[in-house]
Amino acid sequence: MNPSKRYLWIVSFITSFAAILTPLDSTIVSVSLPVISKSLNMSYVETIWVPLGYLLALTALLLPLGKLSDIKGRKTLFTNGYLIFTIGTIMSGLSLNGIELDFWRVIQGIGASFILAVGGAIITETYPANMRGRAFGIWSFAVYLGTTIGPVIGGLIVSVTTWRYIFFVTVPLSLIGYILSIIYLKEPKIRSNIKMDYVGSILLISGLLSIIYGITFGSFIGWNSFSIFISLVGLIIFGLFILYENYYKELSILDVSLLKNNIMFTAGNLAALLNYTGYFYLSFFISFYMQRILNFSPLLTSLALISLSISMVIISPISGWLSDIIGSRILATLGMILIMIGLLLFIPLGTKASIIDISLRMILIGIGMGLFSSPNTSAVMGSVSRDKLGVASGTLNMMRFLGQSLSLAVASLIVSSFVPHNILSSIFTGLQISSFEISSELFLLGLRRLYLISSIIIGIGAILSALRNKK
CATH class of the missing domain: 1.20.1250.20 (MFS general substrate transporter like domains)
Structure with a gap:
C-alpha cells in the first residue's frame, strides 16, 4: 500500500x-x-x-x-x-x-x-x-x-x-x-x-575513540608513553575491526568487499576522507585567528565563515548537474585543487588581514567544496548496485565524519608542534599575553605550517580523484 x-x-x-x-x-x-x-x-x-x-x-x-x-x-x-x-x-x-x-x-x-x-x-x-x-x-x-x-x-x-x-x-x-x-x-x-554486529560495533567505537584521544591529548600534554600507547592500541583495534568485518560478512556493519573490489567506490571514499581531513579544521582555527589575533567581533567572524557555506550551496547543484554530463572525475579533482590553492593562499595572511582577505579565500574553498561534494557523492553512489545503496551511503557518511574528526585532531597536533603550550593556552582561554606580538607570530607560524601540511593532504586526495575513471 x-x-x-x-x-x-x-x-x-x-x-x-x-x-x-x-x-x-x-x-x-x-x-x-x-x-x-x-x-x-x-x-x-x-x-x-x-x-x-x-x-x-x-x-x-x-x-x-x-x-x-x-x-x-x-x-x-x-x-x-x-x-x-x-x-x-x-x-x-x-x-x-x-x-x-x-x-x-x-x-x-x-x-x-x-x-x-x-x-x-x-x-x-x-x-x-x-x-x-x-x-x-x-x-x-x-x-x-x-x-x-x-x-x-x-x-x-x-x-x-x-x-x-x-x-x-x-x-x-x-x-x-x-x-x-x-x-x-x-x-x-x-x-x-x-x-546485530556487536563485536564489530565495539571494535569500531573503541578504536576510533582511542586514536582520537591519543592524538589530541598527546599533542598538548606531550608524547609520553601513555599517549603513544593509546594511539597505537586504537590503530590496532581499528585494524581488527576491518579484519573482523571482512571475515564475518553476514553480520558486518561495513562491507569491506566494496572497498576491496570496487575501485570507484574506494577512490571516492578515500578522496572524501582526505578532503575533509585536509580542510574541516578551518572554521575552528579561523575563529580564534580572527577574534584573538585580528580582534574581530564574533559577528564579523561569522560573516567570513558563512561565505564558505554560501558559495558551496550555490555551486553544489550546478556541479551535480554538470557531473551527469561530463562525469565526476574532472569536477571533483578540480574542486580539490581549488581547496588546496585556497589553503595555500591563507599562508601569507598575518596580523593585518582584513575580512575581505579572509572571505575571498573562504569563498574559493567553498567553490572547491561545491565542485567536489556532489560529483564525488554521485560517483560513489553510482558505483554500487541498488541493493548496496544503504551500505554505500553509510560508508560515505562515516568517511565524511571520520575526516572531520581527524581534521581537528591532526590540526591540533600540527599547531601544538610549532606553538609553545603556554601561548596556545593563553590564546584559547583568552587570557592576557605578556608579549602579544611574539605570541601572535608564533601562533601564525603554527597556522602556516598547518595550511601547508593540510594542502598536501588535499593534493594527495586530488591525485586519487584524478586516477579514477571518467564516471
Missing part, C-alpha cells in the same frame, strides 16, 4: 528537522568557541573536544545504529535520538566548566547520530523510487540550510547575549521533531531475522 501524499510531506518535514539540527549544532559552535573557552576558562584540549566530541560520536555510531535500526525499528531509534539530542543540548548550555561541556557535547553527538543514521533510511523506506530523489533534495537543502545559518546565528547570539543561548536556541526545533515523530511516524515491518 502506497503512503498518502500527506504522510510523505510529514516524513519530509520531520526528517528535515534532523537534517537541519545536526550541521547547525556543529557550525553554530565554531564561531562561538573563542567566547565559550574564555567564559569557562577552558584549556586547549578541552576547547578542541567541544566540536570533536560531537563529531566523534557521529562517526563511531553511524554504522552500528544504521544496522540496529534494521533490527529494532526506525521510529524507536529516531524518536529516542531526538530525546537524547535535546537533553545533551540543554545540559551543554548549562555547563559550568570545559569537562562538563565536552561530556554533554558527546551526548548531543550520540543523539545526532541516532537521527542522522535513521533519517535517510526512513526516507528511502517511505518514498516510492520515482519520488525519492525529490525527498532527498529536500533533505539536502535542510543540511545546507543548517550549515549556512549556524555561524550567523552563533555570531549574533554571542554578540548580544550569553553564549549559552547558542544551545538553547535549537531546543524548540528538537522538541518539535521529537513530538511530531512520536505522533506521526509509522513503524515499518521490522526484519527480525537480521543479527
Whole structure:
C-alpha cells in the first residue's frame, strides 16, 4: 500500500528537522568557541573536544545504529535520538566548566547520530523510487540550510547575549521533531531475522575513540608513553575491526568487499576522507585567528565563515548537474585543487588581514567544496548496485565524519608542534599575553605550517580523484 501524499510531506518535514539540527549544532559552535573557552576558562584540549566530541560520536555510531535500526525499528531509534539530542543540548548550555561541556557535547553527538543514521533510511523506506530523489533534495537543502545559518546565528547570539543561548536556541526545533515523530511516524515491518554486529560495533567505537584521544591529548600534554600507547592500541583495534568485518560478512556493519573490489567506490571514499581531513579544521582555527589575533567581533567572524557555506550551496547543484554530463572525475579533482590553492593562499595572511582577505579565500574553498561534494557523492553512489545503496551511503557518511574528526585532531597536533603550550593556552582561554606580538607570530607560524601540511593532504586526495575513471 502506497503512503498518502500527506504522510510523505510529514516524513519530509520531520526528517528535515534532523537534517537541519545536526550541521547547525556543529557550525553554530565554531564561531562561538573563542567566547565559550574564555567564559569557562577552558584549556586547549578541552576547547578542541567541544566540536570533536560531537563529531566523534557521529562517526563511531553511524554504522552500528544504521544496522540496529534494521533490527529494532526506525521510529524507536529516531524518536529516542531526538530525546537524547535535546537533553545533551540543554545540559551543554548549562555547563559550568570545559569537562562538563565536552561530556554533554558527546551526548548531543550520540543523539545526532541516532537521527542522522535513521533519517535517510526512513526516507528511502517511505518514498516510492520515482519520488525519492525529490525527498532527498529536500533533505539536502535542510543540511545546507543548517550549515549556512549556524555561524550567523552563533555570531549574533554571542554578540548580544550569553553564549549559552547558542544551545538553547535549537531546543524548540528538537522538541518539535521529537513530538511530531512520536505522533506521526509509522513503524515499518521490522526484519527480525537480521543479527546485530556487536563485536564489530565495539571494535569500531573503541578504536576510533582511542586514536582520537591519543592524538589530541598527546599533542598538548606531550608524547609520553601513555599517549603513544593509546594511539597505537586504537590503530590496532581499528585494524581488527576491518579484519573482523571482512571475515564475518553476514553480520558486518561495513562491507569491506566494496572497498576491496570496487575501485570507484574506494577512490571516492578515500578522496572524501582526505578532503575533509585536509580542510574541516578551518572554521575552528579561523575563529580564534580572527577574534584573538585580528580582534574581530564574533559577528564579523561569522560573516567570513558563512561565505564558505554560501558559495558551496550555490555551486553544489550546478556541479551535480554538470557531473551527469561530463562525469565526476574532472569536477571533483578540480574542486580539490581549488581547496588546496585556497589553503595555500591563507599562508601569507598575518596580523593585518582584513575580512575581505579572509572571505575571498573562504569563498574559493567553498567553490572547491561545491565542485567536489556532489560529483564525488554521485560517483560513489553510482558505483554500487541498488541493493548496496544503504551500505554505500553509510560508508560515505562515516568517511565524511571520520575526516572531520581527524581534521581537528591532526590540526591540533600540527599547531601544538610549532606553538609553545603556554601561548596556545593563553590564546584559547583568552587570557592576557605578556608579549602579544611574539605570541601572535608564533601562533601564525603554527597556522602556516598547518595550511601547508593540510594542502598536501588535499593534493594527495586530488591525485586519487584524478586516477579514477571518467564516471
